[in-house]
Amino acid sequence: MSAHPTRRAEQRDRTQSRILEAARRLFAEVGYDRATIRAIAAAADTDPGLVMRYFGSKDNLFAQVAQFDRDELITGTPPQAAEQLLAALEQKLAEQPTDALTAIRSMLTHPDAAAEVRSAMVARQQQAAQHLADDDAHLRAGLIGALTIGTVIGRHLLELDALRDAPPDRIAALLRRAIHDIAHGTPEPEPRAPNL
Known part of the structure; x- marks a missing residue:
């Protein structure tokens, strides 16, 4: 019985990862205004409703993907x-x-x-x-x-x-x-x- 919830959790994680990757790519290519939830869902091969379910809003999704990679700290002379x-x-x-x-x-x-x-x-x-x-x-x-x-x-x-x-x-x-x-x-x- 525990295998079924695990498979669902794995599927959810894979879907969320696809959505994040699609959103990251579209926001980078076309910017915030032109990257719609529908376009992100299509690029992630999922339903727009799932995008909203997992991330709540376009703003929340954007906040998760629009972050600078943290560079190494500067040190020394x-x-x-x-x-x-x-x-x-x-x-x-x-x-x-x-x-x-x-x-x-x-x-x-x-x-x-x-x-x-x-x-x-x-x-x-x-x-x-x-x-x-x-x-x-x-x-x-x-x-x-x-x-x-x-x-x-x-x-x-x-x-x-x-x-x-x-x-x-x-x-x-x-x-x-x-x-x-x-x-x-x-x-x-x-x-x-x-x-x-």
């Missing part, structure tokens, strides 16, 4: 931190970060997605700032975060030709000096106004 940030960027360029792209694509039209992106980025930047040069550490972390998200968007969402086709290690190599300069370099003084 500012030069070591810069290399870790470059390695994390290279990994995001090598494999489409589907969860992050889901949130990024949807953030322009869905307030919860914008909040998710901002929250994830702020947490990441606050943690990284502890390992960057002390002067303007949070600004340094924010600039590196902006470079990272801009590069990921350019490659995976906008599919800019050269950026889309370049090997991830080549992109990281071209950004290495800039990331290191931001992470621990001495800021350039402001140019003086010319004497008149």
Whole structure:
């Protein structure tokens, strides 16, 4: 008698996994507004009623799939931190970060997605700032975060030709000096106004 409920639980788990995978893919491809419950159910080869039964609403489903993968914590000296940030960027360029792209694509039209992106980025930047040069550490972390998200968007969402086709290690190599300069370099003084 215990085998029957177990089979049902396994079937439910498989269906939920298919729904989550379909939702993750559709939210990443078309954004929050255009990914309907009906389309998600069709992609998961299930009934729309089951999507609602398991997840309650489109918002709840979105909240479960639109999360940033948690990167490794940044550690060490500012030069070591810069290399870790470059390695994390290279990994995001090598494999489409589907969860992050889901949130990024949807953030322009869905307030919860914008909040998710901002929250994830702020947490990441606050943690990284502890390992960057002390002067303007949070600004340094924010600039590196902006470079990272801009590069990921350019490659995976906008599919800019050269950026889309370049090997991830080549992109990281071209950004290495800039990331290191931001992470621990001495800021350039402001140019003086010319004497008149």
